[in-house]
Amino acid sequence: MFFISWGSRGAISEVGPAGLRHCLRCDQDSWFTKMVAYRVRHIYWIFRWVTERVPYMICGNCGAEHSADEGDYDSPETKGAISKWDRLGWAIGAGGIGALIATGSVAMAFDKAANQTEIATPRIGDVYETNLAKLVTKPEAPVMFGAMRVVKVSATEVELEVSNTYYTDSRGVERDMREGKTADESYYGGNHLNVPKASLEKMYADGAVTDVSR
Incomplete structure (x- = not known):
């Protein structure tokens, strides 16, 4: 074997x-x-x-x-x-x-x-590569690759801040992650999203979250 x-x-x-x-x-x-x-x-x-x-x-x-x-x-x-x-x-x-x-x-x-392990055990500072188009009812574009960063974790819920820009190709946000731009406060706007921990796994399974950087 x-x-x-x-x-x-x-x-x-x-x-x-x-x-x-x-x-x-x-x-x-x-x-x-x-x-x-x-x-x-x-x-x-x-x-x-x-x-x-x-x-x-x-x-x-x-x-x-x-x-x-x-x-x-x-x-x-x-x-x-x-x-x-x-x-x-x-x-x-x-x-x-x-x-x-x-x-x-x-x-x-x-x-x-x-990714599955890190989604199941979120930590403050985790950055999720995200297709934001899958999270809104009427997206601006069919594909909107951006980032969400974990800012707060409770026993049942995760608070995420959403990037203030998006790309129509995943390579854009992947480049930002490699260059460390997603670690900068200015990369994120004022939009925050509160998500039950159990929903994070479904977001990953559905392709809304495509990668995790920890």
Whole structure:
């Protein structure tokens, strides 16, 4: 019998010093450090690829997290801070077409399983890639890909804030998620949606929610 070992893990790496800055949380000037959080998916811990990359900064005085500078998302320093083994592990299997096909199939299966788990256990800060057209009675367009972010979780209900823009192609919101734009407060308008926890799973099954970023 043949078994496939696959999974994922989150990791954090230090990028480097961010200079002297003012922290809004502790109201002190202190030396900040640039960091990057990312998720690595794997098969047999040999085939690896990074699926999410979120740079940020931390205050050296109180440890508060702050948004990264605009140029940090795709800077060579941010990318280079991620372990080379995590970034390039996929290349080990590049010579095997059959292995690549299996990797893609397993990755899709893992993504679906991970999404279902994260939908069932929502956390503040989760971002849902959403086809907003499926959530309104009279949508502006047949397809409206945007984002919803979890801002509050109770025992029975989840409060979501809705993005103030949408795309007719999922690649638009996926790009925004990769670049960290969906972590910015200005990405969302004033519309909030309160959804029973039980309804989130149905929204995912119906295709209203298509992906989860945690």
